Structures are given as structure tokens and as C-alpha cells.
Amino acid sequence: MAADVLPRARWLYCGERDESRRAVLVQFTNGKLQSPGNMRFTLYKSKDSTNPRKSHQRILAAETDRLSYVGNNFGTGALKCNTLCRHFVGILNKTSGQMEVYDAELFNMQPLFTDESVESELSELALGNQIRTYREKMDSCIEAFGTTKQKRALNSRRMNKVGSESLNLAVAKAAENIIDSKGVTALIGDAIHDDLQDDSLYLPPCYADAARPEDVYKFEDLLSPAEYEALQSPSEAFRNVKSEEILKMIEENSHCSFVIEALKSLPSNEESRDHQARCIWFLDALIKFRAQKVVKRKSALGPGVPHIINTKLLKHFTCLTFNNGSLRNLISDSMKAKITAYVIILALHINAFQIDLTVLQRDLKLSERRIIEIAKALRLKISKRRVALAPDREEDHKLGTLSIPLPPAQNADRQSKRRRIT
Structure with a gap:
């Protein structure tokens, strides 16, 4: 009986220096996986290693026979718990009794729709045959099933977008009027004069x-x-x-x-x-x-x-x-x-x-x-x-x-x- 008893476990922290040995934890926004063994994961990391803000950016892609998923550790879709908490994964070797502990990072995986897979959805939402982005599809879902807070945020974002487009149109129209009234030669002369005025700033x-x-x-x-x-x-x-x-x-x-x-x-x-x-x-x-x-x-x-x-x-x-x-x-x-x-x-x-x-x-x-x-x-x-x-x-x-x-x-x-x- 004594030979069947496992030895006492010992902890071994592998540190966070080697990011290639960092564990990845995932959660899916649309439910639980029935066959996790059929998933194919690919991890992408930023090439900009000199910028301290970008060197740790990662994108995790996952594919199944039906859907593709994507998650990242930066931007609006990133989980705040990565900055507020630290996650660890332990692997126990039952023979030696040694527990290897690795740093881990949590990714929130969201489904990535293709145009072919949503043709029926587009028709149901009465948007014709127009091709839309993932943001537009999510906005349609919020309009149909979102909470009051989500709908209010959606309306505010759309109003800001309309205001920005109107401003850009107004600026473009004003620029066209100035060019038509003064001419390109006069504008170049004004630019040279302004440049000379800038020389006096020092x-x-x-x-x-x-x-x-x-x-x-x-x-x-x-x-x-x-x-x-x-x-x-x-x-x-x-x-x-x-x-x-x-x-x-x-x-x-x-x-x-x-x-x-x-x-x-x-x-x-x-x-x-x-x-x-x-x-x-x-x-x-x-x-x-x-x-x-x-x-x-x-x-x-x-x-x-x-x-x-x-x-x-x-x-x-x-x-x-x-x-x-x-x-x-x-x-x-x-x-x-x-x-x-x-x-x-x-x-x-x-x-x-x-x-x-x-x-x-x-x-x-x-x-x-x-x-x-x-x-x-x-x-x-x-x-x-x-x-x-x-x-x-x-x-x-x-x-x-x-x-x-x-x-x-x-x-x-x-x-x-x-x-x-x-």
C-alpha cells in the first residue's frame, strides 16, 4: 500500500521571462465547446519588440469545422482581468511529485463570421445583399436583443459618426470653395508666406x-x-x-x-x-x-x-x-x-x-x-x-x-x- 502512495508534491515556478512557455487560457462568448479536441489554435505576436506598449500584444485565432474564433489581449475586446490579476497553470508530474507552475493569459474568444455563413441572417434582418462588417452585425444584434444601456451607447456612437462625417464634408466643401475662389497659385504663395512666418517662432x-x-x-x-x-x-x-x-x-x-x-x-x-x-x-x-x-x-x-x-x-x-x-x-x-x-x-x-x-x-x-x-x-x-x-x-x-x-x-x-x- 505504501508503494501506491504519491510522493509529496513540490512546487516549481518556471517564471515569466520566457514568453514562449506562457500558458494560454480561453473562454468563448457564445457557449462551451462540445469537442475541444477538434480546435486548431494559432497564436500571433507583435513584431514591434522595441515599443514597450506593443511588444506584449497577442492575437489568438481558433478554428473548428463550423466557425472561426479570434481573441486578443489589447484593444476594446481585451479582458481587464489580465491587468488586474495574474493567472497561473500548474502541471503535476505524478511520478516525481513536482508541480511546474507557469504564467497564463486569458483570452476572450469571439466568433468570426464569414459572408457566406450569414446570408440567411442578412435576409432575416432585411438588409438586402449588402456585405457588412462584424461591427455592423453586432450592432444589428444590439438593436434586436440589447439592453437599454447598450442601445443608448449604440445611438451615441452613431450620432458621433454622423457628426464626424458631416464635419468632413463641410471641410472638404470649404476647401473646394477656397481653391475655386483664390486659385492654386495664390494658395501656394500664402503657404510660403506662412512658412516664413514660422521661422520667427524661435x-x-x-x-x-x-x-x-x-x-x-x-x-x-x-x-x-x-x-x-x-x-x-x-x-x-x-x-x-x-x-x-x-x-x-x-x-x-x-x-x-x-x-x-x-x-x-x-x-x-x-x-x-x-x-x-x-x-x-x-x-x-x-x-x-x-x-x-x-x-x-x-x-x-x-x-x-x-x-x-x-x-x-x-x-x-x-x-x-x-x-x-x-x-x-x-x-x-x-x-x-x-x-x-x-x-x-x-x-x-x-x-x-x-x-x-x-x-x-x-x-x-x-x-x-x-x-x-x-x-x-x-x-x-x-x-x-x-x-x-x-x-x-x-x-x-x-x-x-x-x-x-x-x-x-x-x-x-x-x-x-x-x-x-x-
Whole structure:
């Protein structure tokens, strides 16, 4: 008798890492199977393994001699119990007494009708020989046998569909009227103009009717009072910089040319010197930040940068993108143009509203055409000046001046380019 007694069962959890060993549980909406051995099941899984929302999506198909069934674990037809509960299936080996436990997923199998199998149903429902989708067939069943709540939801969905179709027809009709009245050529011209207007989206607010140059682009739009206050500590090294330290910066090439020249001409007045040092430090931070393409860490420029400044750089000068299942901060071309515009305006406030655009162009690693294009969009007056590099060597530099009254906004280079394209 003792030999016939089963050994004590031992549990062995096989884990959920290997999804190929996950069990599948099914239930059928239209009753119970009389011959489950005659079912043929096929499991399909999403090919998008990089997207965390789609990598676990599954579709289960089943076939019998009479009907086909389909179920999925996503969308409106999925069972909520899969997200609220965990299901397990255990397989007992009577010889060893070991119970292997696997994770399981429950699928709700719904019948999938073919057009041939419902011809009699279509005639009974007085819908003629029209071919209908599964949704339409279910709606017909709800109309005939559904509860009050189901019928109310059906009517609401149909009303929304009618409203959407009416809106689409109205929009299409309005578009046809506009095309007929204005013509295709005029519409293309308007689109080009709107596109050019979009180029100014990265520019700070401009007060064209200002009485003074310093009020055209207000300093408060570049740095808020709280951000300006936070720059006191990091700008201390610039505020107390010595001549030998500037020479070391030049030797090590640790700062750009505009910053070096601005540090050489810091005012002696303590209050003005402190203001200039903060502005130069932030301009230097913008240029270094612009040189990146993707910000891979939360601290955009490393340790020592105030949190409020780091937040400003990430929030105002990067685009949040999704890549390989993770979010990252990208400095796109439009964001680089925005940083360039802020650097030019900040340089104007530092340098009495006249700057050497050629020096900034080299610091920002831009083409001359591009920086002139942005300067004209900022409504600067462009001029030339001969600059002595050595006793026997000179070169032409482009100057940008912010003066009242402002010249009209220009974007001639890009406009002529787009005209050639069109």
C-alpha cells in the first residue's frame, strides 16, 4: 500500500521571462465547446519588440469545422482581468511529485463570421445583399436583443459618426470653395508666406515700437529675476577674473573668442561688473549647450550649474523625443537657431547693442549666410568693418547693430531659395 502512495508534491515556478512557455487560457462568448479536441489554435505576436506598449500584444485565432474564433489581449475586446490579476497553470508530474507552475493569459474568444455563413441572417434582418462588417452585425444584434444601456451607447456612437462625417464634408466643401475662389497659385504663395512666418517662432518677443534699443528685446525675456539671481555664484570666477587667468583661457581654448574679449573689457564699477559677468557666463553656457546634439543626462552642462538654469536649458532649448524605448532631450536644428538668436540678443545687451557677427559666427560654427539671416530676422542693421589681425594683415567683419527705428524684418535669402524650389 505504501508503494501506491504519491510522493509529496513540490512546487516549481518556471517564471515569466520566457514568453514562449506562457500558458494560454480561453473562454468563448457564445457557449462551451462540445469537442475541444477538434480546435486548431494559432497564436500571433507583435513584431514591434522595441515599443514597450506593443511588444506584449497577442492575437489568438481558433478554428473548428463550423466557425472561426479570434481573441486578443489589447484593444476594446481585451479582458481587464489580465491587468488586474495574474493567472497561473500548474502541471503535476505524478511520478516525481513536482508541480511546474507557469504564467497564463486569458483570452476572450469571439466568433468570426464569414459572408457566406450569414446570408440567411442578412435576409432575416432585411438588409438586402449588402456585405457588412462584424461591427455592423453586432450592432444589428444590439438593436434586436440589447439592453437599454447598450442601445443608448449604440445611438451615441452613431450620432458621433454622423457628426464626424458631416464635419468632413463641410471641410472638404470649404476647401473646394477656397481653391475655386483664390486659385492654386495664390494658395501656394500664402503657404510660403506662412512658412516664413514660422521661422520667427524661435525669436524672443520683439517690441518694435520701443523708444530705446534696450527695450526692443527686454532683458527679462532672456533671464527671469530668479534665473538672474541664481547666476551670482557660478559667475563669480568671471567677476574676479585676472589677466593671467584670461591668458590661460586663451592657451587652453576653454572659452570662445567673444567671451574672452568680453572678459578683457569688464567695467571697474562693482555693480556693472557683476551684471556683465552674469550675462557673459550665461552666454558662454548657451554656446557650450548648443554644441551638443543629444543631452544624455539631467545636468545639461555637468555639475556646478544651478538647477533653475539647467531646467531652463532643457525646457526652452530642447525637444523631447522617443527613441529605443526611452525619452531623450534632442537639440534639433530649429532649437539651435533659437539658441543662436538668444546668444545674439544677449551679446547685444553685453556690448552696447553693436556686435561683431563674424566673431560670433565662428564661435557658433555657423556659415556667414546663416548668421546674417538670423540677424536680419532680429531686425539688426548689417554693416562691414575692416579689422586688423596683425600689423600687416586685415580682414572684413560683419557688424550687427540694434538701433531705433528698426528696419523692416527680412528673410531674403531663405525666401529666394524657396522661390527657386517652387
